[in-house]
Amino acid sequence: MGPDDGATGGEEVAIDLVEPVAVGQRLLVHAGVALANLGYEDATRSSPVAHESSCAGPAFADRAIAHASLAGAGER
Amino acid sequence: MKYVDEFRDAALGRAVAGEILAAVEPGRHYKLMEVCGGHTHSIYKYGIDDLLPANVELVHGPGCPVCVIPMGRVDDGIAVAHEPGVIFTCFGDMLRVPGSEGTLLDAKAKGADVRMVYSPLDALRIARENPDREVVFFAIGFETTAPSTALTLKRAKGEGVSNFSCMCSHVTIVPPLRALLDSPDLRLDGFIGPGHVCTVVGARPFEFIPADYAKPLVVAGFEPLDVLYAVLMILRQLGEGRCEVENQYTRVVPYEGNPQALAAIAEVFELRPHFEWRGLGFISQSGLRLSDAYAEHDAELRFQVPGVRVADPKACQCGEVLKGVIKPYECKVFGTACTPERPIGTCMVSSEGACAAYYNYGRFERTREAV
Numbered sequence: 001m002g003p004d005d006g007a008t009g010g011e012e013v014a015i016d017l018v019e020p021v022a023v024g025q026r027l028l029v030h031a032g033v034a035l036a037n038l039g040y041e042d043a044t045r046s047s048p049v050a051h052e053s054s055c056a057g058p059a060f061a062d063r064a065i066a067h068a069s070l071a072g073a074g075e076r
Numbered sequence: 077m078k079y080v081d082e083f084r085d086a087a088l089g090r091a092v093a094g095e096i097l098a099a100v101e102p103g104r105h106y107k108l109m110e111v112c113g114g115h116t117h118s119i120y121k122y123g124i125d126d127l128l129p130a131n132v133e134l135v136h137g138p139g140c141p142v143c144v145i146p147m148g149r150v151d152d153g154i155a156v157a158h159e160p161g162v163i164f165t166c167f168g169d170m171l172r173v174p175g176s177e178g179t180l181l182d183a184k185a186k187g188a189d190v191r192m193v194y195s196p197l198d199a200l201r202i203a204r205e206n207p208d209r210e211v212v213f214f215a216i217g218f219e220t221t222a223p224s225t226a227l228t229l230k231r232a233k234g235e236g237v238s239n240f241s242c243m244c245s246h247v248t249i250v251p252p253l254r255a256l257l258d259s260p261d262l263r264l265d266g267f268i269g270p271g272h273v274c275t276v277v278g279a280r281p282f283e284f285i286p287a288d289y290a291k292p293l294v295v296a297g298f299e300p301l302d303v304l305y306a307v308l309m310i311l312r313q314l315g316e317g318r319c320e321v322e323n324q325y326t327r328v329v330p331y332e333g334n335p336q337a338l339a340a341i342a343e344v345f346e347l348r349p350h351f352e353w354r355g356l357g358f359i360s361q362s363g364l365r366l367s368d369a370y371a372e373h374d375a376e377l378r379f380q381v382p383g384v385r386v387a388d389p390k391a392c393q394c395g396e397v398l399k400g401v402i403k404p405y406e407c408k409v410f411g412t413a414c415t416p417e418r419p420i421g422t423c424m425v426s427s428e429g430a431c432a433a434y435y436n437y438g439r440f441e442r443t444r445e446a447v
Contacts (some may be wrong), residue, residue, distance in 0.1 A: 014197060016227055017336040028275060028328055031167075031217070032195025033224035035275050035337060036328055 083299030084122075092304045093127040099311040106132045107263060108310055109400055111253060112270035113140030113428025114298045120437035122300035128307065135400035138252050138356060139270060141217040142169045142426035143398060146352045147386040149245055150175035153214050156243060156379045157188040163206060165199040166214035168192045169426040172419065176386045180214075196228035196242075203232070203240035212375045213242045220272040222246045222364060223337035226344035229370050241375040244365050246345065249273050250281050251362035252353060257289045262400060266310040268303065269295035271325040276341075278333025279323050286319040297325040344370050352385065354422055355395025394421035397430055404434040411435055 013029050015021045018037040028036035100106070110116060116136045119125055125134050138144050150173050157164035157180060164180070171180045171192060184190040189209075193199050196213050203211035215225040225242060232240040249270060256262060269282055274295045285293045292313040296306030306324045313319060323329055344367060351363025366374040375381075388394060392414070393407040404410055404423065414420040416432050423431035 011194075012197075014224070014227055017223060017334060017340065030272065030275075031221050031224035032197045033227055035220070035223060035334055036330075038328065 080299065083297070083301040085301065089127065089301055089304060092301065092308055096127075096132065096304070096308050096311060097129060099308060099315055100129055100132060101315065104131065106265045106311065106314070107135055108132065108266050108268060108307060109135045109137045109256075109264050110268035110270075110296075110303075111137035111139040111249060112268075112272060113143070113426065114272060115139065115268055115270070115296065115303060116430050117428050117433050118298050118300060118303055120433040122303075123437070124300055124303050124307075125438075127304065132307065132311070134268075134307075135264070135403075136397070136430040137256060137400055138353065138398045139218075139249075140423065140426050140428040140430070141221065141247070142167075142173055143394065143422040143429045144247060144252075144353045144356070145170075145173060145216060145245060145422060146354045147175050147388060148352065148382075148384050150180070151177070151386060152376075152381045152383060153243060154178070154180060154183045154188075155382050156212055156375060157183050157190050158186075159210070159379050161208075161210050162379075163189045163191060163202060163209050163211045164214065165191050165193045165202060165211060167194075167216065169428075170214060170216055172425050173422050174419065174425075196225050197231070200228050200232055200237060200240055203237050204235075207239060209239060210378070211240050212379075213240070214245065215242050216245045216247075218247055218249050218270070218273050219276045219341070220270075222341050222345065223276060223334075226337075226340040229344050229366070229373055230340065232373055233370060238372070241373045241378050242366065243375040243381075244345070244363075246364040247351060247353070248347075248362055248364065249277075250284075251359045252356055253282075253285065255356055255359050256399065257285070257291070259399065264291060264400075265314060266291050267293040268306050268310070269293045269321070269323075271295055271297050271302070271329060274323075274325065274329040274333065276334050276337045279321050279329060279331045280333070282321050286321060290319050292319050293321050295321070295323045295325050295329055297328065343367070353398075354388065355398040389420055392421040394423045394431075397421075397423050404431040405438075407431065 014033045018034045024040055026038040026041050027034035119134055154175055180190050199213035279295050282293050285291050292310050294306040294309045296302050309322055309324055345364040346367045347361045348363040348365050350358045350360045352358050371377055391409045396402040397404055409420055414424050416424055416435055419425045423429035
């Protein structure tokens with residue numbers, strides 16, 4: 001089990017399937033279990049941030065990049 | 077909100093919609109099926125179909141885990157819930173699915189100890205806290221949810237929580253897709269692949285769709301731009317004469333899936349010879365049961381389960397809705413006898429169900445222009 005983030009009222013999440021997990025990494029959680037480690041919310045940030053578990057994607061630098069990144073085609 | 081707004085950007089959405097318009101071959105009718113309840117919900121919630129030309133039709137497949145559970149299986153759960161000393165746990169939407177003689181909520185009202193949980197791990201906690209009671213978890217869901225049940229059973233076994241058992245109704249997505257593709261009454265041009273399932277199984281298991289049936293599939297995320305872009309990618313494939321599995325949801329889905337989750341599923345479950353799906357009938361090797369190594373935690377071995385097959389109510393057309401043969405509003409009881417408050421069929425129960433999504437967001441149909 002991962003630590004309960006009491007400061008933000010976060011829920012307890014099992015991280016067995018995505019270990020190792022570091023503080024600040026974002027997890028895709030379903031039914032109380034982390035299924036994917038989405039990495040750090042900002043790749044340029046090295047300092048730890050509050051533990052967070054949600055299912056969202058990486059931030060895009062700008063819309064032009066976003067438009068290209070929406071496809072993801074070719075990446076397998 | 078960060079990480080969400082980027083995928084709900086209206087200007088970008090209009091741009092993608094414009095590209096879809098350009099990619100559509102005039103006069104051709106496109107029928108694309110999504111097989112994930114999350115996509116169905118997103119499509120109606122954000123009005124994605126309103127951004128598409130009328131000749132690009134989105135049809136909704138058997139992607140809602142609650143909707144595909146047959147009535148007999150609900151009756152089985154209710155029978156176990158009424159066993160003396162049992163605490164019966166399940167996800168919230170399952171509580172309202174009608175069996176032949178009521179729902180699990182009705183069973184609770186009649187005295188059964190039925191409790192809603194958010195995770196199978198919550199059910200295991202209840203078992204630890206109540207060592208003198210039998211705690212049963214009614215496990216439903218596709219490959220997305222199966223790892224959490226598998227992990228919980230591994231924990232229960234490891235910790236020796238002998239009063240915890242699981243009534244496994246997990247299903248797998250590939251066999252019903254093959255059944256749909258073999259169905260003569262459904263013509264499809266492509267698939268929007270189930271992003272969450274693919275988080276676990278990857279995109280590779282869907283390669284049979286282009287290989288054997290010559291249809292494209294694009295794995296998609298759940299924000300409006302994800303779905304729109306997946307539609308565009310399918311249309312581009314069709315326009316260019318390509319037919320492949322592509323992954324739009326690369327920020328979450330690895331092409332090979334999550335090997336740890338797959339290993340947990342393989343250890344804890346095995347395929348049933350066949351499993352009944354609402355509307356689709358029995359499909360071979362489409363359901364999971366506990367493997368011999370976890371038989372001690374199998375509620376179906378621990379309790380008497382009726383296992384009786386129950387026909388759907390005649391008025392209910394969930395079967396046709398789940399196969400994409402009719403739209404929710406074409407069902408005879410949609411919005412009248414069957415509403416989210418008083419559902420007759422499963423598709424009106426869960427927020428992922430096509431009928432509930434359409435009832436909540438799309439009752440007031442708007443017209444679209446064909447290209």
